[in-house]
Amino acid sequence: MTTTQSFVPSVHSTTAMVQAVDVHKSYGRLEVLKGIDLEVAPKEVFCLVGPSGSGKSTFLRCINHLEKIDAGSLSVDGELVGYRRVGDRLHVLRDREVARKREEIGMVFQRFNLFPHMTALQNIMEGPIQVRGESKAVARERAMALLDRVGLKDKYGAYPGQLSGGQQQRVAIARALAMQPKLMLFDEPTSALDPELVGEVLDVMRGLAEDGMTMIVVTHEMAFAREVGDALVFMDGGVVVESGHPREVLTNPQHARTKAFLGKVR
């Protein structure tokens, strides 16, 4: 890699990047989040772990308003997600306003969700051109630099169907980074990958963490959490069971449920 350019924008506030206070969320009668409180500091790599159905993915999706929360408050970089506060009332934002907020939050999905009718390069340029109104030349230059960064410079003309899972996920990360987000959300980014492809994706994420990107990562990769993570939360049944530094929680879990889960994962 030739460029040393950083893709991480500077963060203005010194307050929490993400702050959740008593977040509740239900699907019909099923309550999946039963009051989540947590704080993610700027430049932190924040890992969310827990069994499936624990609500960790749902919580992640609430952060960029792909899911609406029912009660509590959730803010990113000091601004409420999906609502505007006027006095004591919360006004639901219009689609367009929500879309504008989402630009600042990158998201990487378990199943990549690349646009199959576009090449890798077009996938990355789509946001900057269509959403930001950037010129093709500018968007293309940054997209190529991002492809270089994720090690796929020569694959710019490939369609997603011609790429391996690991390559697709790296393109997906580049696509999210093209919007120059101040926060990146990873929803089990390696869970749909063949074991031998997991490493290349984690390497890209590791590099991103070294650059100082704030990242929230839902993952089952305990080794990654231990090595790269700054904070870790163990969720189960819609609540935060235990939190702390990854090394502490993973090596010396305090709670019985955490112990049971970690015993199975290893």
Add this chain to the structure above:
Amino acid sequence: MLATNTQVTESPKAPRPHDGSGPLKVVPVRRYGTWALGVVVLVLLALLVRAFAGADIEYALVAKYFTASPILWGVWHTLELTLLAMCLGLALGVTAAVMRQSGNPVLRAVANGYTWLFRGTPLLVQLLIWFNLAIVFKTVEIPGLWSASMNSVMTPFVAALLGLGVNEGAYIAEIVRGGILSVDNGQREAAAAIGMSQGKLMKRIVLPQALRVIVPPLGNEFIALLKYSSLAFTISYSELLHSANKIYTANFKVIELLFTASLWYIVLTTVFTLLQQIVERRLGRGHNTQTKGFGRRLATNLMPPSWR
């Protein structure tokens, strides 16, 4: 192979070890039934051809009228009507389909009502209603701007265009809706996550992908519409069947002219089927290495192995 053939002398049942002198020969399943069926079909076909050849039909007339000027005008009018009705149907259908995806319940209800009404009544009845609208509305007007008598507005062409186009729109709405629903929800989420608005997301991400699913049935709709346009005959629009009818009421060569018309319809549908295949191939971009679509899989399976 030669060696193995000559050595079968000892025991015919027990498999003899292969001597390694060449590859073992694969004997395909022999399909005697297929051959027998083929012969039966050929015989039936021959009988049918003989019956028609001996019938009282002047085939020379079929060929002669094929390029007669009233017939060519009929073909042109049929094409014109079909293309314009398809455009109207597409505009209405895509609008209705997108409206049905809307978060606005009023828009959804309007779109639902439209498809319900126009799919629920026969096309022929709708054509007759459009054409006879002048009986109940003497004039059409945009208050203060424009006014005209319904009789002068609702010509056979306009009635046929509205009848076919509005009806077609209701069917296309369902096809487009199916296409939209076929696009994985993750695509919408990914587009939303990079900050796309709902409208842009539909236009840039969902509809282009839906197109791959929409185009094959849309091709069928177009071909069906081409043939349904012959219903405009009943409201005296001068399309292909109408032209043929005019000639055979004068010279009584009924079957000859109906054959001429049929020949034209089959030429037109064949041409559009080929065009449809070209469009579909172009829309397959980015999917070449992924699983083939159902249609292509079916085609591959039907092809003899040597063609694949």
